[in-house]
Amino acid sequence: MAHSVDQLPAVLGELIVVSNKLTRMAAQLTDGTESPAVWRTLSALRHAGPVRLGGLAALSRVAQPTMTKLVHTLVERGWVQRVADPADARATLLAATESGEAALEAWRTELIAAILPQFEGLDPDEIAAIARAVGIVQQRLDAPIATTKEA
Template identity: 50%
Template sequence: MPTDLHTILGDLVSVNHRLTRVAAHAANNPESPAVWRTLSVLLQSGSIRLGALASRSRVSQPTATKLVSHLELRGWATRLADPLDARVSQTAITPAGEAALLDWRSELAAALLPMFADLPADDVATLERAISILRDRVERSDPSDPSGLVVPFGAAS
């Protein structure tokens, strides 16, 4: 009997989180997962106000402020004047931040490669197709909707 879509989607989210944790542990990168999640949101959204960044990153505004300060110190993000309101600023990823994020994603992929290296070509093709479907669905979601999907490490960019 086929599994229903609701169960499949729940399993997908669960396995994705586990896969991300396994990859992050194997890569042994010292940065917090919140740093990479925040850079991923910035890459996906472009410059963004702090409150929206906090919402999309699923952290409190004080935590987002600390994350942005850390990213600024690393040269991975910058604050820009908000063109609509001079009292607030927006945060944007820098080229160095984008390079760091892409390097981290490459570290994750390299860490997972031994686990998947023996997959038959048909299974690799299935993974490629699944990624295409997921990317399409995520990109069609409204990024301003707090219930929208934010991909932790992979296919969003």
């Protein structure tokens, strides 16, 4: 059952609604851990490799001062370290530490365990469908940031 391209807007609208619900559920289920912003940041950093604070802010789609604060928290936890950027004395490179990556994995494990009951009984076909959609969306999100104007 293929969809025509003029159904894309409606599908995207529903996708965002579902995503909002999922993130809220995830946040509530892992309430005792660090905040979603912390995990989201650590995840972006792990994926991007060593990056500047401003770059990480852009990747995470938050303002630079927001990221300054988040990084401060992450450095305090020992999950992120600052490395001098040899190319620019104003800047440092941020990198996830080993314990940072371990903490991220632990959160992920805890989260999955908590949401699993809600998805029990999915058959392989359904799992594949979700995996595929996730892949498509992931790819689009990792693309260079689109502007609303003609590039």
